[in-house]
Amino acid sequence: AQKVTQAQTEISVVEKEDVTLDCVYETRDTTYYLFWYKQPPSGELVFLIRRNSFDEQNEISGRYSWNFQKSTSSFNFTITASQVVDSAVYFCALSEDGGSQGNLIFGKGTKLSVKP
């Protein structure tokens, strides 16, 4: 069965610290996509990144970076030099069948609080 686990319920850091959010997934498919979404207090889920199962290259976008490791079924997200505006709940999600199956399977989210 497909499943996404975000073991960290809440993380609190001080501004400018680096922080890594963990995501572990389970799937029997060989073709799948992984996603990260950000949910600020306003409630709207904001798309951050999509990764397919055949591309294990790490990705960097500004202060954000993602580490995808199929060997450990993990897709971790690191924020470098965190800022107060990074405070939000972050969700990791899985979509099977190359993303064409439809529904996303979400983890329970990690609430990140960045204090000034």
Place this chain on the structure above:
Amino acid sequence: DTGVSQDPRHKITKRGQNVTFRCDPISEHNRLYWYRQTLGQGPEFLTYFQNEAQLEKSRLLSDRFSAERPKGSFSTLEIQRTEQGDSAMYLCASSFSGGGWETQYFGPGTRLLVL
């Protein structure tokens, strides 16, 4: 280019009443999804449409719930005889599916409180 919009943003109702939510997807998107999110949890899939066809329904979608997407544009989600357990955030997302990968873009959600 406008994003996904949902209306209303907040709804308070009494148990037993019917409620209807609306979602307007991004204009060129052919898929539309409904999710439900309760406090402290990730969104859970309810149903999705490709154009006007409802292709999949979750077991979470009891017979009190019905969704439509007439003409493949906006969608409505109706809950009949609401129960307190229906209190949640209802999220709509849309995507363009050309047969391969897709990315879902979410609206701001409708927060429902059943008293």
